[in-house]
Amino acid sequence: MRYFQQKRLVKTFYLIILLFLPLVTHLGFIQLIHGDTYKQKALEQRTLKVALEDIPRGRILDRQGMQSLTMGKKEPRIVLYPQIIRNKEEAIHKLSRIIGRSSEEITPFFNGNSRFLPFSLNNREVKEISELNIPGMMVEDINFRYGEMPLAAHVIGHLGRISEMGTLERLNGLGTKKYTISDLVGKTGLEYFYETQLKAGEPANFTRAYVDVYRNLISGLGIQKENNNDTGRQDVITTLDFDIQKTVEKIMDKRVQRGAVVVMDARTGDLLALASRPNFNPANIVLSLPGEQDTFLDHCTTLYQPGSIFKVVVAAAALEEGIVKPTDTFVCLGEKDHLISCWQKSGHGPITFEEAFAESCNPVFAELGIKLGAAKLIRYARAFGFESQDIIGYPVPKDRRQQLDLIGQPYNLVNSSIGQGPVLATPVQLTAMLNTIVNNGVYIQPRLVKGIKNEKGVYSYHFSLGDSRKVISFETCRELKRLLKLVTLQGVGKEAWIEGFGSAGKTGSAELAQGAEKVNAWFTGYAPNDNPQYIVTVLVKEGISGGTTAAPVFREIMESILSSSH
Known part of the structure; x- marks a missing residue:
């Protein structure tokens, strides 16, 4: 009798192993193969992020691979995390006084998502905003794709919003990069011909705010400036001098x-x-x-x-x-x-x-x-x-x-x-x-x-x-x-x-x-x-x-x- 009980226990053990093996395999697959992806998604869910570039995209360069034909520039801008700022009225009033903009012009940005503001800043304004020390508002250098007058405009081409769902489906079917209807894509010239190579999956530089469920900054982490060296973007090297x-x-x-x-x-x-x-x-x-x-x-x-x-x-x-x-x-x-x-x-x-x-x-x-x-x-x-x-x-x-x-x-x-x-x-x-x-x-x-x-x-x-x-x-x-x-x-x-x-x-x-x-x-x-x-x-x-x-x-x-x- 005892022999048969032991035999049933062995069979039950192997049955449990057999039932759990697919689950263990699947968990291992998630951990080893897609672990980084899910880790990144989890991070995105519990943090706030602002890209420090206006258009995450590869460059179109001259023959030496040194000069950008779009004449891109770097300028200081206000980076704003409105979800973090507790006394918004006071922050709006102080910012309005410094940059010479009306409260009505500034207020909509304090009710929206995290972003950098479109206002140009001089050295005095940069200094005074930084001295405010308001959590959730800071000044960072933003990389802009275009300067005042890019060169070879007809060759470079221009960008525009995705206008049709068919275009969105076509772009998403070309490779691993994902597009949304709000993305800027190449419409003409090299921007169009090399769209999938130029597009970046992620910004190269950004600030990230580590917050709890109540949107309070986590002590010791706060807001950090981070870099990403694997954004998926590529540069087009032209022959133009x-x-x-x-x-x-x-x-x-x-x-x-x-x-x-x-x-x-x-x-x-x-x-x-x-x-x-x-x-x-x-x-x-x-x-x-x-x-x-x-x-x-x-x-x-x-x-x-x-x-x-x-x-x-x-x-x-x-x-x-x-x-x-x-x-x-x-x-x-x-x-x-x-x-x-x-x-x-x-x-x-x-x-x-x-x-x-x-x-x-x-x-x-x-x-x-x-x-x-x-x-x-x-x-x-x-x-x-x-x-x-x-x-x-x-x-x-x-x-x-x-x-x-x-x-x-x-x-x-x-x-x-x-x-x-x-x-x-x-x-x-x-x-x-x-x-x-x-x-x-x-x-x-x-x-x-x-x-x-x-x-x-x-x-x-x-x-x-x-x-x-x-x-x-x-x-x-x-x-x-x-x-x-x-x-x-x-x-x-x-x-x-x-x-x-x-x-x-x-x-x-x-x-x-x-x-x-x-x-x-x-x-x-x-x-x-x-x-x-x-x-x-x-x-x-x-x-x-x-x-x-x-x-x-x-x-x-x-x-x-x-x-x-x-």
Whole structure:
């Protein structure tokens, strides 16, 4: 009998073990795997917290990874825990007197949640508020994402609230980071393209108040300033040069009301500056030129008729194919020419090809376009990148209007040969085209983003330099460089000549409408002449001509860049 009792006890013991094993396993799983998560949730429930940054988000940095293009700043602000403050009326009265704000303006903040207040403080105010020693009210430095006027606003883009539940669901389905309907997310530019990398799950710096159930500060803990080195945010490292970008934008603010400027490193194809006008401030887009339709348009990546700049492609193809030599002679009859009228209404008369290039003579290039034929012209335009809108690290959607095959349609070849008609290009594409000549016939794909860095400063993703391909021969490039120098030395681009360094390039004047007095004025060029360092393309919308309007802007920008780098 006793044997059977012992046997039943053993079975009962094993049954209890079997029943409790899943529970023990589950508790172990919670403790070992999710212990930190639940510990953090418990901490959040019994403490109050104020982030010491306005937007917990990774930075968008210059090529050195040092300067923030949003020009972020740090300013002292009042950090308020209204739940802790016992005598609110007295605190409101004292604060009102110090910062010169009415009690009515301040009171709502004392009835809300913990936060930092939006009032700027001077040194006196900081000192006097700190001397009040009111538990639950203090002054801390707050990191703000935007300064007074961020650089490269169109490239950076801007933030906005999540406007649709579908967007919220899509973002929450992309990874481990959680979004709420009140979050600020990227709407355009790099802010949009790298949203999930930039977003921080937690603020990097914050103050935490340790309180009991009655919202009394716990003795010995009180309010502490804490740091978090694992917020999940990453930084975007661009190729933009902070000083060059700043120089370009300063000059554009004076001289370009509408248009674009692109600066490229002549060796690597990296984009050192991209600037569009009219401009906007990402910190407050509501106040940015209301009513302006193209305020947020990135003109650097928008298609325009390139005008006579496209003659560089025609010249390259004609020289490469042996259709023309620099000394070949043509006749320009001006507005009476049978193919197309020239900007020089009286005509240039007998003119050599090299003179026609320097003077941007339309009839000569129309004749060359016909000799080349549409098929060859299309092939060379493609080789120069006129159907590749790709920029490394900057996935702007392709504009389907750019269709080089339209050059081959009836009646299009002549206009296409002077950069009108169906020929469209972005300022970035024109810059890459000229860089091909600088690099002795090798096309290099433009790059805007170098990579993504995590919070430890290590690249989590790196974008390599652009792919390259041979487009035209070294001999053709050497001749083109000589012709481009003639444009600035004695041709229509003399306003782009840079004393002490020299320069070379091409003007362009693209008609806006039949009979319109204004044109889209272009100049794209490089400097110095010997060992070129930079390619700069300037577009001034509604200008007089490329030589009159855009070339002087090119000269001022290039002089500023070169003088600061030598």
